[in-house]
Amino acid sequence: MPEALAPVDAGRFFDGASLAGWSGAEGLWSVEDGAIVGRSPGLAANTFLVSDFDLGDFRLVLDVQLEPNAGNSGVQVRSRVEPGGEVAGYQADIGAGYWGTLYDERGRGSLAAGDFSGLVREGEWNRYEVVAVGDTLKLTLNGTETVTFKDPAPVLRGVTALQLHAGGPFTLRVRVVELEVLP
Secondary structure, eight states: EEEEEOOOGGGSSSOOOSSSTTTTTTTTTEETTTTTEEEOBBBBEEEEEEEEEEEEEEEEEEEEEEETTTTTTEEEEEEEEEEOOOEEEEEEETTTTTOOOOEETTEEEEEEEOOOOGGGTSSSSSEEEEEEEEEEEEEETTTEEEEEOOOOOOOOOEEEEEESSSSSEEHHHHHHEEEEEOO
């Protein structure tokens, strides 16, 4: 059962040195130079690194690299772990043709999409901000707001996870810049 993360505990979300507080397939996830690194050798099914913490309203700022940008990944928020380890819920998408869009993994599919490829700096860090307050989720990519989605059937709490999508080999790097747990 995920632990509710209070505003005073935000520093426990990721310590920058280990995967303490996170669970995922051994051998795929590590920490290097203060970043969470997921290496897909080519996967038959999606796999996830799941935080032990449950979040409600929050502002999460991440720096993200995807190499090559042809890979596909995402940041799950307010999600749930299903039997078998799949993660279902909101996903801030990462990857060519997906960056800056909002998807409902194992649910309703695309919630808000667009072509934001011009905002992405391939081979460099890209700043991704996810804000969830009540029934509204907002995504910002490299300083440009890409999505504001008011959900008529909102999920108000859940875990955060990083996804390695099924498909060819790629590497995902994520630096947690800031987590602000909102009251």
